[in-house]
């Protein structure tokens with residue numbers, strides 16, 4: 001199923017968890033942390049991002065700490081999926097656990113900052129409406145798709161345990 | 163075809179005869195470790211939502227180390243919540259302000275070769291030094307583990323990293339890791355396993371091995387591993403009173419590795435990684451003369467007894483520069499006690515070091531020692547990402563405890579070998 005279209009916010013390689021959720025704010029509630037999300041590298045991001053937008057990045061997105069506020073802050077700001085060449089392993093799991101879809105795509109460099117894009121995680125497809133292009137992304141394994149379909153690990157476990 | 167050590171441990175935890183790279187399997191967790199930041203305060207509401215208690219309180223270890231001791235109301239509340247939750251769940255293994263989790267876990271005898279361990283922290287690979295498959299997870303994954311005793315894992319490939327030769331004096335495991343970060347890059351581990359082997363590794367004590375596995379996190383590996391040998395066995399027997407089974411937990415000779423990298427330690431120089439990435443590491447010579455105003459010997463990576471001794475070798479009978487501050491936060495209370503008894507701590511304090519609590523502290527700006535605008539720090543920690551130790555405009559250089567101590571004396575980055583006995587003039 002295609003998600004609604006949204007703006008692509010494009011970042012480079014090795015975006016780290018200290019940039020996503022800075023340590024000095026980590027004791028605070030998520031809506032306070034998210035105000036500082038990525039401020040070291042993109043001061044305008046947290047204030048201008050809209051619900052349904054996408055984060056697009058290069059390699060190793062979310063590397064570093066296991067603090068899941070790094071993924072939760074993006075969710076709090078309304079980001080619905082992250083498309084990257086590769087992810088930090090713990091971040092990938094954290095994002096999925098929040099129902100924030102992590103998509104691995106080799107063609108991210110074709111997406112420009114500000115492009116309108118939409119995604120279909122089940123089909124493994126990204127559509128760039130601005131450029132009228134379609135890119136393939138890596139298929140998510142079935143086990144992980146089940147977590148994504150449930151909307152995250154907690155609802156997935158609720159179904160299983162309940 | 164043979165199996166790697168990681169595959170053997172995962173297969174055992176998954177209850178299968180064999181697993182292969184890329185398989186997604188569900189594993190029973192032998193031990194779950196969490197701390198005050200990612201632990202009870204985050205998992206409590208999730209477990210309540212699921213309406214369950216922890217699956218096995220004997221298999222859980224909780225360590226308060228990130229916000230210790232409390233320095234404001236929020237940190238005090240987090241620590242109290244941690245204590246209350248541990249009591250409510252009846253968890254026997256709780257270490258409140260006893261040191262950093264990755265150091266407390268092995269020193270209190272919780273790790274043995276062959277275990278499958280989930281840690282609620284990204285430096286959980288430290289446990290790999292003891293022949294455990296120990297990896298980091300976030301709090302929601304941890305809540306899932308606490309509820310079910312299980313977690314999924316995609317079976318990783320193993321990248322073998324062999325070190326031959328002999329580590330020169332004034333150079334240590336931290337320099338090995340900084341070199342690897344520069345050579346392989348922060349994504350070089352590709353969420354696979356890095357297994358260290360070779361004559362250098364065999365010659366290292368457990369604490370230096372812990373540094374290697376700890377910073378497997380900086381290589382982007384799922385975990386680091388070192389197969390158990392006599393050194394491991396002796397350590398584990400000392401802390402647990404039991405002889406561990408090391409023989410079962412070795413990779414097969416005909417196991418398949420994704421890559422094998424070979425390095426020679428003989429020519430290794432002290433390394434320094436300038437801001438804002440451990441992958442920027444280069445020989446110390448390239449940064450000599452860079453002025454600093456804070457030096458930090460701390461963290462799970464760089465403040466174990468072995469690390470404190472390295473710093474003491476450099477600082478013995480010397481004073482730190484008058485315009486800088488040297489903060490020392492021993493990695494655990496036990497390490498601090500030993501360093502007091504053997505005179506190491508006295509040397510550091512006489513040189514002008516300020517003693518900080520055993521905890522994460524300044525490493526990730528969770529405690530005292532935070533950097534202000536424009537501050538320049540050299541640290542024995544693992545990460546120097548922008549803003550990690552405080553202000554976005556602060557700059558952090560990473561080095562070994564020798565190198566941090568040398569910079570503290572000079573007020574600028576210097577080759578630590580200048581200050582060690584037996585080198586030139």
Ligand code: SF4
Pocket residue numbers: 262263264283285460461462463521522525526543544
């Ligand atoms: S000392 Fe630093 S790296 Fe180690 S667990 Fe604490 S915050 Fe993480």
